[in-house]
Each structure stands twice: as structure tokens, then as C-alpha cells.
Amino acid sequence: MAGIIGASTSATALLTSHSSSSSSSSSSTRPLSFNPGQSRGKRFHLGIGVKTPRFSSLISNVATDISPAQQQAQKLSKESQRPVYPFAAIVGQDEMKLCLLLNVIDPKIGGVMIMGDRGTGKSTTVRSLVDLLPEITVVAADPFNSDPEDPESMGMEVREKLIRGEQLPTIKTKINMVDLPLGATEDRVCGTIDIEKALTEGVKAFEPGLLAKANRGILYVDEVNLLDDHLVDVLLDSAASGWNTVEREGISISHPARFILIGSGNPEEGELRPQLLDRFGMHAQVGTVRDAELRVKIVEERARFDKNPKEFRETYKSDQEKLQDQISAARSRLSAVQIDHDLRVKISKVCAELNVDGLRGDIVTNRAAKALAALKGRDQVTPEDIAVVIPNCLRHRLRKDPLESIDSGSLVIEKFSEVFS
Numbered sequence: 219m220a221g222i223i224g225a226s227t228s229a230t231a232l233l234t235s236h237s238s239s240s241s242s243s244s245s246s247t248r249p250l251s252f253n254p255g256q257s258r259g260k261r262f263h264l265g266i267g268v269k270t271p272r273f274s275s276l277i278s279n280v281a282t283d284i285s286p287a288q289q290q291a292q293k294l295s296k297e298s299q300r301p302v303y304p305f306a307a308i309v310g311q312d313e314m315k316l317c318l319l320l321n322v323i324d325p326k327i328g329g330v331m332i333m334g335d336r337g338t339g340k341s342t343t344v345r346s347l348v349d350l351l352p353e354i355t356v357v358a359a360d361p362f363n364s365d366p367e368d369p370e371s372m373g374m375e376v377r378e379k380l381i382r383g384e385q386l387p388t389i390k391t392k393i394n395m396v397d398l399p400l401g402a403t404e405d406r407v408c409g410t411i412d413i414e415k416a417l418t419e420g421v422k423a424f425e426p427g428l429l430a431k432a433n434r435g436i437l438y439v440d441e442v443n444l445l446d447d448h449l450v451d452v453l454l455d456s457a458a459s460g461w462n463t464v465e466r467e468g469i470s471i472s473h474p475a476r477f478i479l480i481g482s483g484n485p486e487e488g489e490l491r492p493q494l495l496d497r498f499g500m501h502a503q504v505g506t507v508r509d510a511e512l513r514v515k516i517v518e519e520r521a522r523f524d525k526n527p528k529e530f531r532e533t534y535k536s537d538q539e540k541l542q543d544q545i546s547a548a549r550s551r552l553s554a555v556q557i558d559h560d561l562r563v564k565i566s567k568v569c570a571e572l573n574v575d576g577l578r579g580d581i582v583t584n585r586a587a588k589a590l591a592a593l594k595g596r597d598q599v600t601p602e603d604i605a606v607v608i609p610n611c612l613r614h615r616l617r618k619d620p621l622e623s624i625d626s627g628s629l630v631i632e633k634f635s636e637v638f639s
Contacts, residue, residue: 301527305346306537309516311339314502317610318347320589321478322393323548327499327585328578329457329479331442331490331614334504339516340482341440350541351393352549354434358387361426362473363394363434370460371434371474394435396428396477400444407452409473411466424471429462432477442481443488450494453479457497496575499582500607501614503627548592555588557599565604568637572630574615583611601638608634 308315317330332340357364362373366386369377379386398407409427428437429452439445439453456462462475479498483490495501507513523530531538562584569579586607591599609627616626 301531302348303342303346303523304531304534304538305343305350306534306541307519307523307530308339308343308346309519310507310512311343311504313610314340314343314504316590316606317500317502318344318480319350319545319593320586320607321480321499322347322351322545323592324552324585324589325478327582327589329481329498330500330502331495331498332480332482332502332504333485334482334502335506336484336486338504338506340504344438344480344482345395345397347436348392348395349538350545351395351436352542352546353390353392355388356391356434358389362430363391364474365434371476373430373473374471394431396432396435396437398428398437398439398445398449400441402428402449404448404452407449408462408464409471411464411469411471413467413469423469424464426473427462429456429475429477430473433474435477437477437479439479439481441483441487442494443483443490450491454493454497495614496578498614499578500586500610502610503613544593547595548589551592551595551597552589554597555591555599556597557584557588561587561599561601561604564637565608568608568630568633569612571637572612572616572633574612575617579612579615583608586611604638605631605634 305315314330314332314334317332321327321330332344334340354363355366357366357372357376360373360376362371362376364372364376366372366376366388369380372380376386405427407428409430410425412423412425415423437453445453452462456475456477457479460474460476461472463470463472465471481498507516519530565583565587566580569577569583574580583604587599587603590603590607591597594603609630612630613626616629
């Protein structure tokens, strides 16, 4: 963990060196006013009016109680799964690890796009995040991981139960991470509607997809630059609205799809569409480790893990627990963290002078700086916090200049130094 926090020191050193050279840087409810996907009356499909049932009748049997036998089967299945590589055992790649931790602390940062060479541990690092994810409260046996206290993240059936005044059984569970397979179909991602069963029986017509499973969790897309364009559009729509809508034969069903989007890719496989890049709150660059001693250490650690994963994980158990406690404390502290007005003005000035389109860059930089301060155990943001996170928040939002030889992250640091000097 010291190495990750140490990224602040290296960024500050870079800033200082640049500045000196340039100067001779229990549940409660509230009114429900928004009910997407809940509709009655006629919808028109190919010019034919189709009577659409209410959403609740379509999915009334989707959320079912889990029997003790099923719970035991799930426990055995989890125990039989291959252990994941410990996050605390990842050597180097501090920029990537810090971006991931900040998004766990504040999911509203908006996710991370990780770009780098093949074999640099991108997927391993992301998947190792699972052990560090904190617990959240969800409605029991609900396929959408509904929050019993937030109507905007509830499935429609849970919302209607609340309106009727029914009690909602809740459980604690870890934030979910969902892998989006490269060859996934749209039905697998968005879910499917059984038209015949919906119209004839009116029950369990909707089979939730990966977006439903990822609600209030993390959706990880490996090799995102190889994803089909139509699935990219689906992810863009869901990331922008927080909802997924499935339509078939005039029947429309919506459910919440609020997730942290994490993507990874290799620049050699092609550039990402600017619309998709802009949806990621932060952008991390990952490079191949060049130091021979460090490479040997990485190889040896991986060999130890492959030989005996459970024993290897046990050696990092205390480090993992410390990280979990640090993340939990940071999430609790986050709401109390303050950032001075003059620092916010300077952040916006950097964004304006770099010609960053829109205000996402300003918002994300403020959020990331506050999350970093919370991670360090402080309730006040400093310029050093901003120096660490601002390249990751803005580098992917700059307009591409084919004649520009300097790295976009260096351009951000250069402008930061000028404005904050």
C-alpha cells in the first residue's frame, strides 16, 4: 500500500522539478416519482398496436428465495473456485492500482480505462480487486441487487413492493464484479424477454442479463477495443442513463444498471471511440517493467502463486485485511472531505486551458482528489492530491493532435504546473 500512496511523492517530485525549471507545479423510503419501464396501454410495433402488460406481472417470479440446499451448493462452488491473485501481491503498476482503489472508495468517479502492453497484469490486477470490495446491503433474492434505501437503484418489483408497504428482507453481500465475455451476445448482456410466456402466463418473462447482475457493482470488459460496436452502444446508453431497457415485440422492460465500468486494452488493437473513452472517469497507462530485479521478483511471486495458491494468499492475508480496513475507513470519511474553492477554480482553469470538452473532467478530478485524501486519512484536499490524480482524469479527454509528440499525461502535468505554480 505504501507503494501506491507513494505515487503521490513521485508525482509531486515531477511537479516540483518542472516548476523550478520553468521559473528560471433499517430501511427508509422516500417518494418515488420516476418509474422507468413501468407502462400500460398500447405500444406500436410494425404498425400494429400491442397491449403491454405491467412490468410487475412480467417478472413476478424472477426474485425467489434461496433454499438452504442452494446456499450450501453456492458455498461449495465458491470454495472450489481457483483463488484469485492477491491485490497486495501485485508488484509495481501503482498508477493502475491507485485508480482502481479510488473508484472503489467513490464509485461516482465513473470507472477506469486501463491501456497498456500485453502481459502487464491488467486483467490480473482488476480481478484481484474482488477480495477488497466492501459489503453492501441488498434486497434478498433480488436479481438486480436492489438497494432497500435508494429507489433509483431498485428493480421495478422491489419498488412496487415498497409502494404497497411490504417488508423487504435484506442481506449483506460483497460488491459484485461481472466479467463481460468478448463474444457475449446482446441477449446475454441485456437480458431476454419470453414473449409467449409473458403474454400467456404473465410470469417470469424476463431473464436478467449481465447488466442486471452488475447493478451496484463493477462491470469489467477485457480487450474493450475489440468489443462489437452494438455492444459498445449498449454500454454507453447504460453508463449514461443508469438504466437498461429491453424491447421485443412491443413489450418494453427497464431495470437499473448502475455500475463501475472498468475496461482494459492494448493500444495495438486499435483506438477507442471518443464517446466510449469519455465515459470512463479515469485513464491509467500501464507499461512493461524494465528493471531486471523487479521482473525477477514478479516472475518468482507468480511461480509461488501457481504452485500453491492458497498458501500464497495466506502470506498476504494481513496485507489484504489492512487494505480492506483502509478502504472501509476511506469510504466512511469521504463525505467529510473538503476541497477549497480556490483549488476547484484552478482545476477548472486547467481543464479550460487544455480545451477539455464538457465538465466531466472538472467533476471527476474533484471527486478523485477527495477520494485520495480520504484514502490518506485526511479530510482536506491538497494540491499534491490533485497533482497525483489529474493526469488520469484528463489525459483521455484531450483532443488528439497527430503532430504532438509529448504524452498527453505530460501535457496535463505541464498545464497543472503552470496554473498551480
